[in-house]
Amino acid sequence: MxxxxxxxxxxxxxxxxxxxxxxxxxxxxxxxxxxxxxxxxxxxxxxPTRRELLGFTTVVLIFVVIMMAVVSLLDFAFSALVVFVFGDPSIAQ
Incomplete structure (x- = not known):
């Protein structure tokens, strides 16, 4: 320690x-x-010791992966909502 x-x-x-x-x-x-x-x-x-450094790095990487998943899900949900409200622009052409 x-x-x-x-x-x-x-x-x-x-x-x-x-x-x-x-x-x-x-x-x-x-x-x-x-x-x-x-x-x-x-x-x-x-x-920090080697063990502490690995622990901190693991926590940060896990947090980043979770935040990427949350942002991706929100992006998908909002894009689906926009397409639902305003329609698909590729159909109008």
Whole structure:
């Protein structure tokens, strides 16, 4: 099972963020800060195990197949309703 990491911002992080927000920085310093924060967030990402990945993939594929069936049935039903209401255009020719 994948390890669980709790994302709890500490008071230090909040204080540093406020101080950095108050200090006006150059555009390059802001970009560097953004990149550091992105890297920090990416370190928190937990990748799924092989078993979890296969389970998630199976669920998504089954859901997609079911939704395709529902949309196909609705398309067939609405096209039959349109032909019933307006008639078959190939007969009029």
């Amino acid at each position: 994948a390890r669980k990491v709790v994302d709890e911002p500490s008071e230090d992080v909040v204080a540093v963020a406020r101080a950095e927000r108050q200090a006006r920085r150059s555009p390059f310093a802001r970009i560097a800060l953004f990149v550091r924060q992105v890297i920090g967030e990416l370190k928190k990402v937990v990748t």
